[in-house]
Amino acid sequence: MIRVLIVDDQDLVRAGLRSLLGNDPGIEIAGEASGGVRGLAEARRLRPDVVLMDLRMPGGGGLDATAAITAELPGTRVLVLTTFSEPGEIDAAVRAGAAGYLLKDTGADELRRAVRTVAEGGNLLSPAVARHVMDRLAAEPPPERDPRLASLTERERQVLARVGLGETNQEIASALVISPATARTYVSRLMAKLRARDRTQLAVIAHRARL
Secondary structure, X not given: OEEEEXXXXXXXXXXXXXXXXXXXXXXXXXXXXXXXXXXXXXXHHHOOOEEEEOOOOOOOOHHHHHHHHHHHOOOOEEEEEEOOOOHHHHHHHHHOOOOEEEEOOOOHHHHHHHHHHHHOOOOEEXXXXXXXXXXXXXXXXXXOOOHHHHHOXXXXXXXXHHHHOOOOHHHHHXXXXXXXXHXXXXXXXXXXXXXXOOHHHHHHHHHHOOO
């Protein structure tokens, strides 16, 4: 059972998400909050698996709450669900530790799949957001080589590249023909070697290195 906390300042949006996700037998709505400050407090209290987080809310912004949740609660992953897809906000959300970024026009089935993907350790962006990211990366000059990558084995680089694609440990294991436990060990080793806080930071490192 995936326990979800909904953080959004609009009553109708929360009610819709509660109804949509609550109909899934594998998802439980653990709680709700109408702002970032309250959302952080509820996350600390409830320890949900996934937080659905709006970004622009009068009761405290979602970015600060996302950063605090990912720093304090390693077992909780934040999935941003917002109306806005401005490049600056996307970058800020990723830097804050968000595991995914979806727009509110996301379909019901896609949203349920996204919650499962994030809960299982994956990362994802909605297609519109992904286009923003890819266009921006394509326009950037080639990055400087990250000296930390020199210490990685070829297999570790392969795993890092697949983390950058947002794959779960199970998907990495299947692609590289290794066990899920081995994939999990590689990811943990990469976080230690690259001094990354979580999989999201690993994904950012992979993208910056063009892996």
